[in-house]
Amino acid sequence: MNRKITIDPLTRIEGHLSIRVDVEEGKVITAECSGEMFRGFEAILQGRDPMDAQQIMQRICGVCPVAHGIASCMAQEEAYGVAPPQNGQLLRNLIQGSNFLQSHILHFYHLSAVDWIDLAAIQKYEGSDPTLRNLQTWVQTQIETQQLFPLAPLFPRYEGNYADDALTNEMGLKNYVIALEMRALAHQMGAIWCGKLPHAPGLIPGGVTESVTARKVARFRSALKRVATFIDDAYLPDVQRVATAFPDYFEVGRGCGNFLTYGMFGQPTGSEEPTFSPGVLMDGKLQTFHQDQITEDTCYSRFSSPSGIHPSSGASAPDPHKDKAYSWIKAPRYAGQVMEVGPLARVLTAYKRGTDPNLVNLVDKYLEALAVDATALPSVLGRHLSRALEAKIVATKMLEWVEMLAPEEPTNTPFTIPQTGTGAGLTEAARGALGHWLQIRNGKISNYQCVVPTTWNCSPRDDEGNPGATEQALMGTPVNNVENPLEAARVVRSFDPCLACAVH
Amino acid sequence: MHKKCVWREIAKKTSSTRFCVLVLIGTHFEVLFNNSIWGRSSSQRSSIFTKGHLVLQKNISRRDFTKLATALAGSLGLGAAAAPRTATALEKLAAGKPNVLWLQALSCSGCTVSALNSYQPDAIDLITEYMSLLFHSTISSATGSLASSVISETIDQGDFLLVVEGSIPLGMPEACMSGGRPISELIAKAAGRAKAVVAVGTCSSFGGIPAAENNPTGAVSVRDFLDSESIGKPLINLPGCPCHPDWLVGTLVHVTEFGMPSLDDDLRPTMFYSKVVHDQCPRFADYERGNFAESFSDSGCLFKLGCVGARTFSDCIHRRWNGGVNSCIDSGAPCIGCAGKDFAKKADFPLYRIGQEDALVTELAQR
Ligand code: SF4
Ligand code: SF4
Numbered sequence: 021m022n023r024k025i026t027i028d029p030l031t032r033i034e035g036h037l038s039i040r041v042d043v044e045e046g047k048v049i050t051a052e053c054s055g056e057m058f059r060g061f062e063a064i065l066q067g068r069d070p071m072d073a074q075q076i077m078q079r080i081c082g083v084c085p086v087a088h089g090i091a092s093c094m095a096q097e098e099a100y101g102v103a104p105p106q107n108g109q110l111l112r113n114l115i116q117g118s119n120f121l122q123s124h125i126l127h128f129y130h131l132s133a134v135d136w137i138d139l140a141a142i143q144k145y146e147g148s149d150p151t152l153r154n155l156q157t158w159v160q161t162q163i164e165t166q167q168l169f170p171l172a173p174l175f176p177r178y179e180g181n182y183a184d185d186a187l188t189n190e191m192g193l194k195n196y197v198i199a200l201e202m203r204a205l206a207h208q209m210g211a212i213w214c215g216k217l218p219h220a221p222g223l224i225p226g227g228v229t230e231s232v233t234a235r236k237v238a239r240f241r242s243a244l245k246r247v248a249t250f251i252d253d254a255y256l257p258d259v260q261r262v263a264t265a266f267p268d269y270f271e272v273g274r275g276c277g278n279f280l281t282y283g284m285f286g287q288p289t290g291s292e293e294p295t296f297s298p299g300v301l302m303d304g305k306l307q308t309f310h311q312d313q314i315t316e317d318t319c320y321s322r323f324s325s326p327s328g329i330h331p332s333s334g335a336s337a338p339d340p341h342k343d344k345a346y347s348w349i350k351a352p353r354y355a356g357q358v359m360e361v362g363p364l365a366r367v368l369t370a371y372k373r374g375t376d377p378n379l380v381n382l383v384d385k386y387l388e389a390l391a392v393d394a395t396a397l398p399s400v401l402g403r404h405l406s407r408a409l410e411a412k413i414v415a416t417k418m419l420e421w422v423e424m425l426a427p428e429e430p431t432n433t434p435f436t437i438p439q440t441g442t443g444a445g446l447t448e449a450a451r452g453a454l455g456h457w458l459q460i461r462n463g464k465i466s467n468y469q470c471v472v473p474t475t476w477n478c479s480p481r482d483d484e485g486n487p488g489a490t491e492q493a494l495m496g497t498p499v500n501n502v503e504n505p506l507e508a509a510r511v512v513r514s515f516d517p518c519l520a521c522a523v524h
Numbered sequence: 525m526h527k528k529c530v531w532r533e534i535a536k537k538t539s540s541t542r543f544c545v546l547v548l549i550g551t552h553f554e555v556l557f558n559n560s561i562w563g564r565s566s567s568q569r570s571s572i573f574t575k576g577h578l579v580l581q582k583n584i585s586r587r588d589f590t591k592l593a594t595a596l597a598g599s600l601g602l603g604a605a606a607a608p609r610t611a612t613a614l615e616k617l618a619a620g621k622p623n624v625l626w627l628q629a630l631s632c633s634g635c636t637v638s639a640l641n642s643y644q645p646d647a648i649d650l651i652t653e654y655m656s657l658l659f660h661s662t663i664s665s666a667t668g669s670l671a672s673s674v675i676s677e678t679i680d681q682g683d684f685l686l687v688v689e690g691s692i693p694l695g696m697p698e699a700c701m702s703g704g705r706p707i708s709e710l711i712a713k714a715a716g717r718a719k720a721v722v723a724v725g726t727c728s729s730f731g732g733i734p735a736a737e738n739n740p741t742g743a744v745s746v747r748d749f750l751d752s753e754s755i756g757k758p759l760i761n762l763p764g765c766p767c768h769p770d771w772l773v774g775t776l777v778h779v780t781e782f783g784m785p786s787l788d789d790d791l792r793p794t795m796f797y798s799k800v801v802h803d804q805c806p807r808f809a810d811y812e813r814g815n816f817a818e819s820f821s822d823s824g825c826l827f828k829l830g831c832v833g834a835r836t837f838s839d840c841i842h843r844r845w846n847g848g849v850n851s852c853i854d855s856g857a858p859c860i861g862c863a864g865k866d867f868a869k870k871a872d873f874p875l876y877r878i879g880q881e882d883a884l885v886t887e888l889a890q891r
Contacts, residue, residue, distance in 0.1 A: 027668035029702045031661045034633050036702060056701040058693075059630050060740040064733065069874035075860055076868055076875075079733045082634020082766060126640075134665050158652045168623070168681050169674060172658045173651065176674065177665035200640065200647040207641055208846040215855030216845030217641070218634040218766055219862070222855040229820045229856035239849070322698075338740050340698035348699075432820050509667055520632045 022049075023502045029056075030512060032131040034083045035519025037478065041508055043499045048508060051487065051494035053478045055349035058322070061524045062336045065468040070096055070437055070460055073468060074223055077456065080470070080524045082218040083126070086119040086210065087449030088521075089223035091456040091470075094445030096225035099460055102435040108227025109286040110421050111213045111431055114240065115220060115228070116285065116447075117418040118210030121247055122203040122217075123450035124363070124411040127516045128255060128404060129192075129199035135510050136262045137192030138182035139174050151194045180506035188261040195254045202250045209243045212236050227432030232425045241422050248415040251408070256386075259408040263390050263401045270392050273400040273511035275493035276358040278302050279365035280476070282309065282455065284448035285417070288424055295376040295413065296448065299369035300354065306372050311444065314455070316471065317351040320344055320480040327483050331469040332444065332457040347480040348523040351488060352471045360398075360489040361452025361476045362515060367406040368397055378416075382409055403514040439463050449473050451516050474522035477515045490515050621653070622780050623684040625675065625714060626660040629700050629707045630734040630743050631690025634766040635725035636662050642769035643847040654776055658684060672703040675710070679717050685779070686711075686718035691727040691734045692749040695742015711746075712753045720758040720779070721746060724772055729761035729792075730865045737871045747791065758784060761791040765862035768840055771796045790865065792837065801833035801859050804842045818879070820856060830877035831858035838863035 021044070028038030036056035041048045061080055065073055074092040078085035090112055097103060104112065142159055145152050162170040169176065183189055207217045213230050214220035222229040230236075263270070283298035298309035316334055318327045322345045325335040331352075339345070353359070370376060371383050371394065386405060387393055396402060438460065445456040452473030459467040479488035487495075490512055499505050628636075640647045651657055657664075658678045659671065666674045678684055688711060693699035697706035715721050723746040726732040734743035744752070747759060760779075762771045775793055778785045785793040802808065810816070811825035818828060825831070833841070836859055844851045852859055860875040861867050868875065 026704075028704060029661060029668070029671055031664050031667040031671050034662065035628070036661075036700060036707075038701075038704075057630065058696075058699040058741065059734040059743070060738075061733075063738050063740050064736045066738055067871050069876070071876045072868070072874055076733055076736075079632050079634065079765060082632040082637045085632075085634065130663060139665070155652075162656075167656065168677060169656075169658050172656060172674070173660055173664040173666075175665060176670055178667065178670065197648050204641045204643070204647065204847070207637075208849050211846035211850045213855075215850050215852045215857050218632075218637050221852040221857035221860065224820055224857075226820075230850075231821070231856065338696070338699070340696055430821060434819055505668070 025499070025502050025505050025508070027505060027509060030509065032134070033513060033517045033519065034081065034521070035517075037512070037517055037519045039494070039508065039512055041494055041499075041505070043502055046498055046500065048494050048497045048499060051491045052346055053349070053480065053488060053490050053512075054347040055478060055519050055523045057519060058338060058348040058523050060336070060338065062468050062470065065465050068465050070099070070458065070463075070465055071225065073456075073458065073465065074225065075219075075221075077470070078219050078223070080472070081518055081521045083123055083518055084119060084449040084451065084521065085218045086116050086214070086220055086223070087447060087454050088456070088470075089220055090116055091445035091447050091454050092458075093223055093225045094447060095443040095456045095458040096445070097435075098443030098445070099441030099458055100225060100435040100437060100443075102226050102433050104227035104286070105430045105433055106288055106424075107232055107426055107429045107431045108433070110288055110425055111228045111230065111232070112223070113285045113421050114418055115210045115214045115223070117414050117421075118206050119217065120414050120450050121251070121411055122206035122210070124407050125199050125203045125206065125250075125255060127450070128259065128408065129196045131516070132404065132513050133192050133196060133258070133262070134174065134177065135506060135513060136183055136266060138184065138189045139177070139193065141186065141189035142193055144186075145190060147190070149190075149194060151197050152190060155193060155197065178504040178506040178509070179501065180504055181500075183262070183265045185261070185265055188265050191254070191261065192258055195258055198250065198254065202247055205243050206247050209240055209247070212240050224432060226435045227430075229432065231431055232427045232429065234427055237422060237425055237427075241419070244415065244418055244422065248412075248419065251411050251415055255411060256408050259404050260386070260389065263405060266401065269400040269510070270396040270402065271399060272497055272507065273403075273493040273514055274398050275360050276489045277304075277398060278354075278357050278359050279368050280309070280354050280359040280361050280453055281366045281369050282446040282448060282453045284366075288421065293375050295370050295379055295417070296366055297373075298446075299373060301365070301369055301372060302355075302357065306369065311446065313355040314471065315353055315356070317353060317482040319351070319483040320346055321350045322348050323350065331455060331471050332442065332459070333467070334457075334469040335467075336469070349475055349479055351479040351482040352476050353482055356484075358479075358482070358486055358489055358492065359476055361473050362403065363407040363410045363450075364397060364403045365452060366448065367410055368394075379413055382413065400511055400514040407516070437463060449521070451518050451521070452476060470524055472518075472521040472524060474515075474518045478517050478519070478522050490517070621656050622776060623678070624655040624657050624687055625678045625684045625718070626657065626687040626689065627675075627707065627711055627714060628661055629688060629690035629692050629711060629728070630741065631725070631727055633662055633689070635689045635772075636660070638766035639724075639769050639772055641846055642773055645773060650773065654773065675703075675714075679714050682717045684718055685776075686714050686721045687724050688721060688728045688746050689724050691731050691743040691745060693734075693741035694744045694749060694752060696740065699741040708749065711749070712755060715750055715753075715755050715757055718757060720760070720784075721750070722772075722775065723747070723759065723761045725767045726763040726765040726862060726864075726867050729763035729790075730867065731869070732765060733868050736868050759791050760785070760787065760793060763792065763797075763863045763865075764838065764840065765867060768843060768845070770843055796839050797837045797863070799837065799839065801836045801838055801841045801853075804839065805833055805853055806841070807853055826853060826856070826858040828879060829858045830860070830875060832861040832864065833859040836861040836864045
């Protein structure tokens with residue numbers, strides 16, 4: 021029997037997303053992803069001073085403002101013909117890295133983990149860990165109040181097959197609490213170099229406004245070490261325990277199988293080949309990335325703008341009642357193909373390229389421990405694992421970069437804004453490949469377009485009718501109980517969707 | 525007075541009129557509490573007043589509660605008949621946690637992320653001790669139709685504080701949908717039943733970037749939206765892009781333990797927004813001495829790079845961000861007025877005005 025399920029709103033992601041799936045014989049046979057919120061950032065930027073962009077565009081997303089700020093600065097730098105000095109580049113990397121760490125930790129623990137670990141296990145806890153004891157007391161006190169939803173926001177939840185292993189549940193719960201502190205600490209690290217987070221005032225074309233002092237270096241390093249320890253001692257083991265408890269999910273949510281990354285982190289001069297450089301994995305083969313292969317389709321998107329256009333000359337005129345359209349998200353394609361972006365895409369391309377032996381060894385070590393090979397990575401668990409491994413790799417790189425900072429050296433390069441110019445800023449947000457395209461006429465912004473990670477991952481069908489990456493990943497997902505489609509939600513959340521970004 | 529404005533006037537005067545009762549015990553003990561807005565009853569809790577402090581203590585029986593209430597009522601000259609009502613109010617106060625329904629409209633979730641950056645109380649304290657967060661889209665386990673039913677049951681039972689993050693697409697309701705309906709409908713329904721509304725962040729307080737010039741959605745602030753729907757509710761605006769966690773936490777605690785805070789004409793709590801950035805700025809002395817930064821690396825007042833600290837009401841600059849590690853101006857970035865009413869609104873008023881001796885210079889010089 022065919023059953024239609026709608027998950028709307030899909031919570032524990034950023035923003036407004038709804039999912040519709042058809043389930044036949046316990047499996048998803050078709051899926052639609054709809055972005056449900058539109059603000060019109062690109063229209064708002066028209067006619068503005070180009071430097072407004074790095075501040076306004078950060079407000080696309082409160083979870084990854086740094087990536088938008090950096091992409092916008094990079095687009096402007098190309099148009100202005102300027103580049104950050106070494107300190108400026110390093111500080112940007114550290115700010116971006118800090119935001120990655122906060123985002124990855126937030127995603128695993130606060131957005132995803134409650135789909136796997138059994139929160140109810142806290143009632144059976146008999147140990148003496150203070151964090152868990154406190155949580156237990158809270159649960160008991162709350163239940164006694166007999167008020168509406170006493171255990172909100174943790175309950176109610178879907179019924180389903182949560183982990184039944186005590187250690188997995190206890191560590192997951194304990195680290196859920198500690199992770200709240202760790203992600204705030206990671207944000208604090210970023211703020212040391214950019215003034216505040218979210219929405220970094222210190223990002224400007226040409227570098228950053230903050231200066232380097234030994235006190236700030238010491239403060240940053242000390243916080244980074246704590247977060248790095250948490251990644252090693254909690255995040256990675258927790259992901260491993262969830263993967264051990266749910267090995268099936270190396271088979272679920274495999275997706276489109278094509279991967280794209282623009283590369284990230286500017287390379288300080290004199291360092292080795294970057295780990296995270298641009299690349300395309302198509303049908304398992306590594307290809308060189310060519311920016312001109314990107315187009316955006318709008319057939320099923322709520323825009324009247326023409327379809328199949330490169331973002332440098334794209335437009336985003338809203339048409340909320342457009343026939344056939346079912347999403348505010350456009351459908352970006354690379355060489356006409358559906359692409360997945362994000363930590364999995366970055367780790368897979370770097371692994372395939374093999375130029376960073378540390379990354380390859382680390383990935384191999386975890387695959388071996390989980391008794392799978394690299395072909396299992398494109399999957400729900402593979403995405404979580406890639407994100408956690410990437411957090412470790414990024415934290416390690418940050419520990420190197422912080423040592424390269426030079427107090428009293430400049431952190432930005434002066435520039436003048438030309439009357440005309442164009443620029444592209446391509447980098448990576450925590451969720452994947454992020455591009456900003458800028459045109460300047462008469463010293464003002466004449467066009468600005470963004471293609472954002474979740475635009476790729478949660479895109480609707482393209483003009484050819486090919487479903488987007490998440491839509492494809494949903495197909496074939498087993499759903500045991502149509503009233504509680506936990507499995508489908510797990511697939512969608514593995515992409516870490518950010519809807520404010522996807523539509524903007 | 526225009527009808528819609530009446531409730532706002534009331535809201536402004538709450539600390540002395542409708543919402544709060546001042547309880548004086550002896551000469552030194554005083555506590556303000558709120559008799560109608562917050563909390564559900566909790567029969568297991570009571571409160572004890574100590575000099576200048578309010579101590580919440582668990583596990584005091586209903587009998588003790590009534591005794592304490594009778595004593596209070598007596599000291600207020602209310603007579604024994606008033607005691608039961610006082611007891612209920614006390615219980616609510618002691619319960620100490622408002623039910624919160626947090627809805628997002630045209631938002632970036634930055635105010636949510638900022639709230640999670642709260643230090644002392646930390647995020648976990650916030651969720652477990654300072655509010656009963658009945659629903660928040662980014663954190664709630666409930667998803668899909670389960671989430672929709674949590675929202676509607678919360679609205680039906682009525683005893684909650686509505687927090688709105690993001691502006692409302694008044695001109696294009698389809699620009700923000702939840703559960704198949706425009707979010708504006710949900711917010712109108714929730715606001716109609718809520719005890720009070722807190723607009724968190726500049727978008728919901730003043731429209732913010734989604735309401736900037738050339739925006740296609742007709743985005744408006746919560747205040748304008750409630751006006752357009754003729755919904756009269758006490759409303760508190762907490763602008764800031766994002767809202768500082770202290771402003772949110774401080775407001776929740778004030779409202780729960782002491783009643784409505786005093787608000788300015790723009791419905792901002794005066795305890796956070798009564799001074800402009802400029803007046804509290806660490807570079808004020810540079811400004812006074814005419815020591816101005818000419819480019820981003822320079823020390824000195826950032827005025828000539830476009831700083832609008834002189835017209836932006838906010839205590840962010842001395843409160844500082846992310847546990848106090850930094851601030852915009854300390855990091856060398858001019859104030860772009862993110863907590864201001866007209867933040868980013870006008871296309872021809874750039875956020876940075878390097879070397880421009882514009883009208884602001886005159887404005888500042890005349891202060
Ligand atoms: S103009 Fe800005 S930088 Fe200068 S003193 Fe005022 S607030 Fe501080
Ligand atoms: S200094 Fe200005 S821009 Fe910075 S947080 Fe405060 S109000 Fe916002």
